Amino acid sequence: MTNAVPQEILDALTDVDMPRLPPEAGFDDTVEVGGHRLPVLSCDCVVVGSGAAGLRAAVEMKRRGVDVVVVSQSAWGGTSACSGSDKQTLHTANTADRGDDYKAMARAIRAGGAMDEDTAYIEAVGSGRAMASLQYLGLPLPQDRLGGTLRYQTDHDEVGRATSCGPRTSRLMVKVLAEEALRLGVPIFNHTTGLTILTEGEGEARRATGLLAARPKNRSEDNLFGLVLFQAPTLVLAAGGPGELYRDSVFPNSCFGSLGMALEAGITVTNITEAQFGISTRREGFPWNLSGTYVQVIPHVYSVDADGVEHHFLGDYYRTTQELASNIFRKGYQWPFHASRMLDFQSSLVDLAIARETQAGRRVYMDFNRNPEPVPGDMPFSLDRLDDDVAAYLETAGAGQALPIDRLRHMNPLAIELYRRYKVDIAAEPLEFSVNNQHMNGGVKVDIWGRSSLPGVYAVGEAAGTHGVTRPGGSALNAGQVFGTRAAEHIAGTLDGDAPYSGDPVASAGPAVAAVEALVNPASSHSVRAVRAAVQARMSDRVGIICTPDGVRAARDAARALMGEIRRDGIKIARPSEVGRAVQWRQMALVSEAVTTALDHYIEQGGGSRGARAICSDDGDALPEGRLGPLTDVRFRSERTEDQSEQITLRMVGDGFELRTRPNRAFDEEAKSFFERDWPAWLTGAIHSDPGGAGDG
Structure with missing residues (x-):
């Protein structure tokens, strides 16, 4: 049995061209600040970041009449466009074989702990809308012949809520959202680096007034650093996570995020102790997570020392060849390292072993032209000797081919095509990889609308600390779509008057x-x-x-x-x-x-x-x-x-930090809405005035 997909289809799902930016909008005026002549632009909202979450927020605001602009250090150059995720995790109620409900999905999202229960429910209940709107914009999520979205199991997901357009899923999301933003006329200021969140007032009256940014193209004799001023009463931080924080990282280069900018503005952050690490190729070449079928085809993993000698090191960690091979497979849906999975010969022993090899100065490779070497003293690898869950998966997939590369070509030919685009032919040569930092699960503390502790500032996507300790793979993409929409709805529903903010730019x-x-x-x-x-x-x-x-x-x-x-x-x-x-x-x-x-x-x-x-x-x-x-x-x-029932929050006070612990916000699963009672709050916009937890902790 073969899955013969025409090359032109593989090309279209791998080489995803992004839209060209139109000529940039001009600035409204200039103002002298400290001897610098700064261009100034006034608007209702500035979105910092041009990834999937930021573009969602911008599109939804523009549709609601908000005068919004996007500033981007490198348009289409962030994590979701260049490295990102190959899946989106969504509600599965529309599938015939696996029932689901929003409450069950919310429990799965927050299962790792240190996550607000209401946030998890919002992400669950908003996932269907996020998926449907992306499909409307042209995202080619796969369906069966009856219209059900094809699903599969991912990490921290026991139901099978993930779906995928292939390895470029998140880039395709950015593409369709970018096309919509440009169609709506959202101004995008490229090569523009946000530096400082501007504020006015003191204490509880303090609020955001705009953004100071740097644009090399605006450098001049009276503006040596190319500083520009965006004057706005609201900002949405959507620049992703602090990808440059680690040397060993799968983030694309120059992904700084906005967490440092938020800290400098005195904004409260939460869960910044929590991150995600896993096996991937490094940013020095082509950064990509080696999850899913890359490991489910069970390639041979080995290291090479300084003398060129191979070491089949996983044989020192697992007791049998069957146990070794089955746990390589499980990295497909147990991709992130988790301490508890080092116990009882589970899959995170793979991560530990790889990290130890790297620390010892050895280079680690994945060879798709060889099956795993046997554990010393045990029988050789065989597809007939695998754990039941592994054997059942490969049998259902029809992946009984002799070599890993043939199994990969059958199960996911896009995986091969992706690396070929970056001059790495995994069908012909081993692939070097390591354990790398991949995601910040913490970030800006937000309420149910994405509001931060500083009035006027919202955070969505990886910039927001909504993910808790662990999360189902792909749910971060969904969270950005859901909260990008939520923030846009709140901003549109609460803006005062029709005119942009017009305070004193020099003072701020x-x-x-x-x-x-x-x-x-x-x-x-x-x-x-x-x-x-x-x-x-x-x-x-x-x-x-x-x-x-x-x-x-x-x-x-x-x-x-x-x-x-x-x-x-x-x-x-x-x-x-x-x-x-x-x-x-x-x-x-x-x-x-x-x-x-x-x-x-x-x-x-x-x-x-x-x-x-x-x-x-x-x-x-x-x-x-x-x-x-x-x-x-x-x-x-x-x-x-x-x-698991609480979160550590932190904010800057002077040059130091104030640390607190707060309980997770609860969600009452027994509470029910009532149409006649609750409809007026929607009609009048009263739903936007709920406290929502913005100022707690």
Whole structure:
């Protein structure tokens, strides 16, 4: 049995061309701020980021008459367009073989803990609308002949809620949303780096007034850094996660996100201790997660040392060839590292083993032209000797071919085509990979409408801290679509009057411009490159999948010291056009300090291993084992159940941080709506005035 898909179809789903941007809109005026002549544009809302979540917010606002603009460091160059996800996780009520309901999906979304229950329900109930509207815009989600959307199982998903257009699913989402944004006439300011959230007022009266950004094309003699001012009463942060935080990362290059900018504005963040790591190819070549069929075809995994000698290292961790092969397969839907899956010879032993090989200086490869080597002393690999769940899946898929590459060509030829586009032929040569940082599960703390703790500022997508500790694979894409729509609805329903904000731009922008000037110091010992190296090495070496209390505390102290030096000495840049990078690396240094501070606090309070990280300690209660015996160096603390019901929040106060713990917001599953009672709140817009948890914690 073969799945013969014509090459032109494979090409169309792999080479996804993005729309060309039209000529940019001009700025309304100029204003002098601190000796700089800044172009100014006034509007209702600025969306920071041009990925799937930001474009959704912009499209939904434009449809509702909001004067919205998008600013982007690199249009179509972010995570969802360039690396992103190959799936979207959605409600499955429309399928005949697997029943579902919104409450069940919400429980699955929040199952990892540290997630607001109402947020999980909003994501579940909004998923059908998100999927249908994307299909309306042209997203080619696959269907069966009766109109049901084809589904499959993904990580942290026991039902099978994922669907996919192939490896470029999220890029296709960006494409159809971008086309709609351009059709509606949404102005997109490309090569524009957001630097500072502008505010006015003090205390509870403080609110956002706009955004200071850098645009090299606006550099002039009286605007050396190319600074520009967007004046608006609302901002939507949608620039993704802090992808530059780690050296070992699957994020595309230059993905900084807006978490540092939010911290500098005094906005409360939550769950920044939580992230996701897994096997992938690195950003130095073509960054991509090796989940799904890449591992479900069970390729041979091995390492090579400095002398060119191969090491079949997984045989040191698993007891039988069948156990080894079955757990390679399970990385397809158990892709993220999870500490508890290192126990009982489960699938995260694969991640641990790969990480150890890399730390030992060996290069790790996946070979699709070889089946796994046998565990020493055991029988060779055979498709007839696999765990029941693995054997059943491959049999149903018709994947009984002799070699992994033939199984992959049968199950997912797009997986091969994708790497060929980047000059890597996995049908002919092994693929080098490692364990890398992939996602920030925490972020800006938001309420049920996406509002942050700073009035006027919203956060959607990976910028928002809505994901909890773990989440079903692909649900982050869905969350961005749902909350992009929610934020747009709230902004459109609460804008005061028809005119854009018209406050004093000098008063709000003056301190921000002065801070940029103060940061740039030709005499500083800290260059952009040096700050990058320090931050990324510290995070990858001390705050990855394996952590120790002492290592995290040392990382926190080093991060704090670096931030102190940057505040005192600034950052050296080679040319004025690099000012945006200098600000972004100051913010990455700040995010590093915030993450290590929150993680150290969590560990000091007795927190255990969960999600992305194993907290290893000699007094740990959990001890992974390999074929050769106990792995004593990764003895770890188990997660405490009570920690799942709360979140750690953090905000900047002066040059330090205020940390708090708050309970997850609850959702009453027994509460029911009543049409006649509740319709007036919708008609009058009263639903937008609900407290929604914006100011708690």
